[in-house]
Amino acid sequence: MSRFAVQAKELWKGYGEGERRVQVLRGFSLEVQEGELVAIVGPSGVGKSTLLYLLGLLDKPDAGEVWLFGQKVSELSPEERATLRNRKLGFVFQAHLLLADFTVEENVAMPLLLRGERKAVALARAGELLEQVGIAHRRGHFPHELSGGEQQRAAVARALACQPQLLLLDEPTGNLDSQAAERLFGLLQELVLSQGLTGVIVTHNEALARRCHRVVHLGPSGETPC
Amino acid sequence: MRALAFILGRYLLGLSRRTHVAVVSGISLVALGLGAMALVLTLALLEGFQATIRRQLREGGPHAVLVPARGDKLPPGPWLEALAQKHPELSFRRLERGSGWVVAYGEAVPVLVEVVPGLAAVEVDRVLAARAALAAGAEVALLSPAPVLSPLGPVPRRVSARVSRVVPGLARAEKGTVRVPEALGRELLPQGGREEVQVFCLGDGDPQNATAHLGPLPEGVAVWSFQQLHRPLLAALSLERLLIGMGVSLILVVAALNLLCNLTMLAAEKRADCAILQAMGWPKGRVAALFRALGLAMGGLAGLGGTLLGWLLASLLDRTRAIPLPKGVFATSHVPFLPTVPSLFLVFGVTVIAAYAAALLPARAAAQRGVLEGLRGE
Numbered sequence: 001m002s003r004f005a006v007q008a009k010e011l012w013k014g015y016g017e018g019e020r021r022v023q024v025l026r027g028f029s030l031e032v033q034e035g036e037l038v039a040i041v042g043p044s045g046v047g048k049s050t051l052l053y054l055l056g057l058l059d060k061p062d063a064g065e066v067w068l069f070g071q072k073v074s075e076l077s078p079e080e081r082a083t084l085r086n087r088k089l090g091f092v093f094q095a096h097l098l099l100a101d102f103t104v105e106e107n108v109a110m111p112l113l114l115r116g117e118r119k120a121v122a123l124a125r126a127g128e129l130l131e132q133v134g135i136a137h138r139r140g141h142f143p144h145e146l147s148g149g150e151q152q153r154a155a156v157a158r159a160l161a162c163q164p165q166l167l168l169l170d171e172p173t174g175n176l177d178s179q180a181a182e183r184l185f186g187l188l189q190e191l192v193l194s195q196g197l198t199g200v201i202v203t204h205n206e207a208l209a210r211r212c213h214r215v216v217h218l219g220p221s222g223e224t225p226c
Numbered sequence: 227m228r229a230l231a232f233i234l235g236r237y238l239l240g241l242s243r244r245t246h247v248a249v250v251s252g253i254s255l256v257a258l259g260l261g262a263m264a265l266v267l268t269l270a271l272l273e274g275f276q277a278t279i280r281r282q283l284r285e286g287g288p289h290a291v292l293v294p295a296r297g298d299k300l301p302p303g304p305w306l307e308a309l310a311q312k313h314p315e316l317s318f319r320r321l322e323r324g325s326g327w328v329v330a331y332g333e334a335v336p337v338l339v340e341v342v343p344g345l346a347a348v349e350v351d352r353v354l355a356a357r358a359a360l361a362a363g364a365e366v367a368l369l370s371p372a373p374v375l376s377p378l379g380p381v382p383r384r385v386s387a388r389v390s391r392v393v394p395g396l397a398r399a400e401k402g403t404v405r406v407p408e409a410l411g412r413e414l415l416p417q418g419g420r421e422e423v424q425v426f427c428l429g430d431g432d433p434q435n436a437t438a439h440l441g442p443l444p445e446g447v448a449v450w451s452f453q454q455l456h457r458p459l460l461a462a463l464s465l466e467r468l469l470i471g472m473g474v475s476l477i478l479v480v481a482a483l484n485l486l487c488n489l490t491m492l493a494a495e496k497r498a499d500c501a502i503l504q505a506m507g508w509p510k511g512r513v514a515a516l517f518r519a520l521g522l523a524m525g526g527l528a529g530l531g532g533t534l535l536g537w538l539l540a541s542l543l544d545r546t547r548a549i550p551l552p553k554g555v556f557a558t559s560h561v562p563f564l565p566t567v568p569s570l571f572l573v574f575g576v577t578v579i580a581a582y583a584a585a586l587l588p589a590r591a592a593a594q595r596g597v598l599e600g601l602r603g604e
Contacts, residue, residue: 049602058505058597079509086507093601097502101240111506113229158506 003070005166005198006032006055011064013050024050027064030216034069034165037192037199039209042218048202049170051218055200056089056168057081069165086115090159092188094171096151098143104154105130105139111161122161129157133187149180156188160195167192169201173208181205230512233503234519237496238527247488247495251524254481254488258528259535261477262577266536268474269569272467274544274562279463283456286351286394288319288424289433291450292443298420301446306423309440316436317426322411324419327382328404329367330358338403339368341411341419347390348410354402355392364389368404370414385413475576482580485524489588493517493595500592501600514593521585522578529577533570540565 008030014023024047032038040048053059054066057073066074073084098107108129109122117125130136133153135146143151152172159167172188173181185208192199201212209215241251294300300320310318322341327334328350335358348368350360360366365388373380387410406414427436433452443449453460493500500513540563543549549561 053598053601056505058601079511082504082507082509084507085505091505097498097601099499099502101236101499106236110229110503113232114503114506114508114512116228119228119232162507 003034004031004067005034005036005069006030006200007065007067008051008055009065009067011051011054011066012062013047013054013059014062025054025061028218029064032198032200034198035196036214037189037201037212039212039215040200040202040218041204041206041209041215044204046218046220048218052168052170052200052202055166056091057085086111086162088165090162090164090167092152092155092159092167092169092172094174096143096148096155098151098154098158100143103140103142104135104146107143107154108157108161111158115162125161126157129160130154132160132191133157147180148176149184152176152180152184153187156184156191160191165198167197167199169199169203171202171204173203173205181208185211229508230516230519233516234523237492237516237520238523247491250488250491254485255524255528257481257484258478258525258577258581259532261481262529262532262573263536263539264477265471265474265573265576266533266565266570267540267563269467269471269573270536270540270544270563270565271561272470273566273569274564275558276463276467277564278558278562279459282394283452283459284433288455289427289431289436289452290425290440291455292318292423292425293448293450294421295446295448299418300421300423301444303444305444305447309443313440315428315431317428319424319426320421321424322415322419322421324415325371326404326414327369328354328358328360328402329369330360330364333358334369336401338401339370339411339414339419340403340405341408341415342405343408345405345407347407348387349391349393349405350389351393351403351405354404357402360389360392362389362391366404368406368410368414372414372416383414383416385410478577478580481528482584485521485581486584486587489517489521489585490591492520493588493592496592497595497600499600500595501597504597505601510593514589517589517592518582518585521581521583521589525578525581525584528581529574532577533574536573537565537570 008028011025011028012023013025014021016022028047028051030038030051040051042048050059054061055068057066057076061074064074065072068084068088073081076084098104099110102110105123105126108126109119112122112125113119127136127139130139133156135150135153135157138146138150138154143154146154152175156172169188173184176184188199188201189211191197199212201209203209241248292300306318306320310316320343324339324341326337326339328337329335335354337354348366350358354360358366365386368385368387370383370385372383374383387406393405411419425436427433437449437451440449503513504510543561544563547560551558551560553559
């Protein structure tokens with residue numbers, strides 16, 4: 001029996017006050033089953049990233065509920081949300097957002113260190129992940145010494161460090177050329193499928209989106225599942 | 227805690243890079259260190275002068291005084307001899323005090339007259355020597371307020387004497403003091419003066435504790451301790467040190483404000499880092515703790531460096547007597563510096579506290595900034 005990894009129920013979210021208020025999400029709902037890779041596509045400004053931040057517990061909806069793995073999470077305290085992010089969620093952003101003062105290996109080990117893992121254990125795990133994403137030879141380099149594709153691979157490795165159940169990807173190929181984007185998406189697909197993860201990916205790239213299990217179109221008036 | 231220390235260490239190492247924020251951070255660190263050094267030097271200077279003054283007080287006058295509780299005569303009996311026998315670590319000198327004038331070179335200077343049993347010749351203290359321009363061998367006339375009848379009516383008693391030597395003065399005395407032998411004293415003060423017993427510590431005894439172990443004294447005898455004898459001067463010295471120390475501490479306040487600006491810039495520069503750390507599950511509180519720890523570490527580094535440098539410089543200046551003072555004007559030949567361990571700890575502590583306080587606002591701002599703002603700003 002399949003279970004839902006993500007349930008977004010009637011999500012409302014807007015920014016600003018008064019006349020300057022912009023309503024981004026208007027009662028949006030979404031269900032993602034465990035092990036499913038879902039692409040969210042749509043034009044700029046319709047709230048794709050906002051949706052991802054709500055699902056990733058980085059923001060709170062104005063109204064509606066978010067459930068992750070059968071647990072209602074939209075009402076959790078900031079500390080509980082932080083713990084949940086560390087233990088169950090992995091993020092990859094359009095900009096790699098690697099920490100400039102740390103080597104690639106340390107960046108990948110960082111989520112484990114934040115969890116309180118010993119440095120040696122965290123670095124060993126980081127080494128394994130860097131092998132998996134194919135940049136183990138770059139482990140001692142700093143982020144600025146890597147190409148864009150390598151930086152995103154490092155970001156993917158970091159997202160997987162804590163063995164998350166849900167991977168949230170915000171335009172992970174947005175800053176890459178088509179070849180690098182193709183390679184990175186292939187790697188993501190392989191990792192998600194081989195490890196049985198659930199993935200929600202926000203992208204502008206319709207071709208890549210079609211390779212996911214399901215594509216959800218998000219428009220100004222709501223979503224159209226395909 | 228492990229992650230915080232790891233990130234903190236790397237951020238501190240990152241300050242060695244030649245980025246704009248790193249250069250400003252370096253300047254903040256140096257300013258804080260210089261402030262600590264200046265404070266150490268100032269406190270060492272004040273302590274040096276105070277130690278000199280305390281030494282002169284210790285060497286120049288009694289460490290305690292036994293006086294009549296009422297009237298001007300001490301109770302009779304062998305109590306003083308018993309006291310001397312009981313306390314071999316102290317020496318006791320009985321004397322009488324009165325007022326008078328010293329006339330020298332046609333000028334009369336009011337003085338305290340001390341009648342000291344056993345004294346062979348007239349001595350004057352430095353205060354009197356300076357006021358009346360006296361030196362050993364000078365001829366003076368001593369005048370007593372006790373009148374003597376003359377054909378012209380009552381006139382002050384007058385005795386001529388030669389100054390045998392100049393001795394250190396009593397710091398509490400506003401007037402100069404002349405010490406005279408008993409026989410001369412009887413002439414000047416036929417009714418006798420106010421009796422007192424001066425108490426001195428022998429050897430390395432601490433003058434401040436001279437009266438601590440005296441035990442019960444006979445009725446009619448009161449005691450003035452070293453602190454009571456010199457209270458106005460010692461209080462003035464403490465006040466001086468406190469106020470000048472607070473004044474110089476303003477350097478640290480300015481340096482801490484500089485550090486506050488720097489940490490605010492650093493927090494802005496690291497906003498993406500803070501956002502991604504929170505996205506990876508670090509609570510806001512840990513982000514704030516990171517910046518507070520950064521302030522603490524920078525304060526610790528600057529404080530340690532500045533305090534050590536100040537201590538080295540103060541020790542060097544004192545040991546080499548690098549700043550001489552003109553002889554005869556000051557009681558010491560050079561500007562003394564005496565860095566004490568408590569003052570070093572005080573300066574280090576104040577520096578660290580100032581830096582920690584400077585980090586509070588930037589830390590709060592870094593933690594309060596929204597995660598999305600940091601992620602999208604990148």
